[in-house]
Amino acid sequence: MSRLSPEINEIFDANITNSLNFLRIFTVIDFLTAESKHIEQHTNLSFREILQIKNDLIKTLSPKPIKASSSYKHLIKKSAIISTGIKCVDDLLEGGFTTGKIYEINGLPASGKTIFCLAVVKHVITNLSQKVYFLDSKNNFSASRLKEMLNNNHHTESLKNVLVKRLEEKMNLLNSLFEIKNELENGLHVRVIIIDSLAILFMDSNDSTVKNNVLTHCANIMHYMASNLNVVFIVTNLMTLWRESNGFDTHDIMQKKISCGKFWQTIPNVKLTFEKFTDSRVKIFVTDSLIMPKIVEAEILISDEGVFSI
Amino acid sequence: MNSKIESGVHLFSRIKQKMYLEGINPLLFPEDSLQQNSVIEITGSDANEKYKLLMDFMIRCILPPSYNKEFRDCGVIFINVDHQIQLMDLIKIMNMHLKKLNIKSKSQIIENALKNLTIVNCFNLEEFQLAIQNIERIVNSNENQSLVLIDNISPYYWSQRFFVNNLSLYSWSLKNFEMLYDVVKSLNIAVIFIRNETTENKKQLCKFVDLRIIVQREGEYCKALVLNYVKQSEICVSYKSENILIF
Secondary structure (H helix, E strand, O other), X not given: OOEOOOOOOXXXXXXXXXXXXXXXXXXXXXXXXXXXXXXXXXXOOOHHHHHHHHHHHHHHHOOOOEEHHXXXXXXXXXXXXXXXXXXXXXXXXXXXXXXXXXXEEEEOOOOOHHHHHHHHHHHHHHOOOXXXXXXXXXXXXXXXXXXXXXXXXXXXXXXXXEEEEEOOOHHHHHHHHHHHHHHHHOXXXXXXXXXXXXXXXXOOOOOHHHHHHHHHHXXXXXXXXXXXXXXXXXXXEEEEEEEEOOOOOOOOXXXXXXXXXXXXXXXXXEEEEEEEOOOOEEEEEEEXXXXXXXXXXXXXXXXXXXXXXX | OOOOOOOHHHHHHHHOOOOOOOOOOOOOOOOOOOOOOOEXXXXXXXXXXXXXXXXXXXXXXXXOOOOOOOOOXXXXXXXXXXXXXXXXXXXHHHHHHHHHOOOOOHHHHHHHHHOOEEEEEXXXXXHHHHHHHOHHHHHHHOOOEEEEEEOOOOOOHHHHHHHOOOOOHHHHHHHHHHHHHHHHOOOOOEEEEEOOOOOOOOOOOOOOOOEEEEEEEEOOEEEEEEXXXXXXXXXXXEEEEOOOEEO
């Protein structure tokens, strides 16, 4: 929240600010929502001056309204669909991951989420020759595994296009996102940011207020980067099985739960669920999207060489 | 808040201007239940269905009536806080609507419709609150503006809750609504916003909310219960919810 200060508007000198603070007006929003007459009575500002300051603050500080027609022209120039390199997944996503969106990949442990992310990394750095940010909270990002998947020494040069950040705890994620935002605003060209995995960072949080507060800040910056810097986020998240006893019934019901809580579930634009049904075969379902694609499931084959369409 | 001097004639014409939204969705708003300054909230447990209904109002508002009498060709201000309704998706949905009407040259119609839509993207609480304060300036800059849409009246709840212990989602929604109503009450403009709630109840958020639409998904259909607090009546409307809503 912007506090009243001469930097905000030169009228807010120490004298005026003290008088306003006495009225419990500390921030720009406090000032804008306070009764102008009330301010007039307790400061040496005239009613007309107060209205003028309010107008100036709204004009300079509020987010700029954009005509959808010009935003559309900008999107056509700047947005992209990033192919995954796996045909059936591209078909499922109607071409690939669309910039401007946050995708969640959820699934039980060892359902192929990380290997899928590595396959996307491989495709983006080699076939698309673009950089990828990989935020690794599991501390298991393996360059040698990726090199193995590249399966071609010629491509090892492409490994330079993978920018890795290790995340120890949730505040690392927030700080890393801010750092990446600054890098992107200073000219770094990255279209794909992968976070693998979100769940680990928030597992130790029993306090949902603290956890959701950090998630809110992360979501804000992710939405900002997705929209304004034309980035796509791919976030892996853990699904867990919970045994739920059904009264006196002897059969327990296994409930699937996606980690990070209900609040996080409101953030991704598209959710993909991975379900392993043999050692090497995984089904991918689009489980949540405002606009559902024509095809809602795909099947991939996972091997040491990588991920393939079936 | 925004000081603007206008003549009595101007004021009268502004207040008595034509009813832009009349007939926008006669099933949900029969007869004269929707006024030019109505305040409507959308609630319900399925997040996507609430966004879809909001998007449906947006599309009906901005597309021209020459193709469907429920399209209005009027200005909409969309305050985008959840970033779930995306422009490219909106265009896809408009295309589907026009395809359903067997219209071939869709791109020009869509481009013109987009001129009716003003988007304000917010990425934190301060931006959201400033965007609300800025509504008056946006409305005054274009005579055609007739609807304000907000995809979440209680955004950034958890960052606020971090500072205000025991803040309920309900009171946070109410606080933001009061700020919004303070701005829009004299603008003669309709407002539709989404309100999320932790437990479903039929309690009126505030006496200034005129209508409430409770959306509930039932298989491939949706049920919209429209509570009209002004007329003390309620109606239930069923519609098919695919990517476009079919009433």
